Amino acid sequence: MLFREIKLENTDTLDAGLYARFMELSSTDRIRQTHHFAGRFENTYVDAADMPEMARVLTLAKQQAGRWLDMSADQLKAGFWFNAMGPGHRTAPHHHDENDELLSAVYYIRVPANSGDLVLYDDGKPIIIHPQQGKLVLFAPQVLHEVTTNNSQELRLSVAINVGPVNEDDG
Numbered sequence: 001m002l003f004r005e006i007k008l009e010n011t012d013t014l015d016a017g018l019y020a021r022f023m024e025l026s027s028t029d030r031i032r033q034t035h036h037f038a039g040r041f042e043n044t045y046v047d048a049a050d051m052p053e054m055a056r057v058l059t060l061a062k063q064q065a066g067r068w069l070d071m072s073a074d075q076l077k078a079g080f081w082f083n084a085m086g087p088g089h090r091t092a093p094h095h096h097d098e099n100d101e102l103l104s105a106v107y108y109i110r111v112p113a114n115s116g117d118l119v120l121y122d123d124g125k126p127i128i129i130h131p132q133q134g135k136l137v138l139f140a141p142q143v144l145h146e147v148t149t150n151n152s153q154e155l156r157l158s159v160a161i162n163v164g165p166v167n168e169d170d171g
Helices: 013-027 054-069
Strands: 003-007 032-036 038-044 074-086 091-092 101-109 118-122 123-127 134-141 145-147 156-165
Touching: 003 054, 003 123, 013 032, 013 074, 032 134, 038 123, 054 101, 054 134, 054 156, 074 091
Parallel strands: none
Antiparallel strands: 003 134, 032 038, 038 074, 074 156, 091 145, 101 134, 101 156, 118 123, 118 145
């Protein structure tokens, strides 16, 4: 299986809290941004202690990854970063298999209409996934993927997650 989609129920309060906290932190020195392409930073890192609302999403991602990988969620760790895509922004094709990732994921926090689709490539063939607030999509980290242009007039916010094995050094 190339990917899995899970729709979380009752995420309005969670997503509103994640969005508000991200916006609050985005104008402070408590964030770190990397991967500057086409006029925007693709990755915005926030310390987990500054974003306690992420605990529910990370727990779910590890649980779902554990089911897929036939592992206990306790054997997994999850790192995350935010992708804030304004009007006209897109993400170039890339993959995440640089380190010890076992699975990659994206969780959608705010998805205006026409704000871009996730495209996964299976042997060069595009598979289009339509984002939806409260949806978690998991896929193998070596899968080439991109996000199409945000054609809305609003900010789209998602969080990318990489799940890997817990190492002795992590404790």
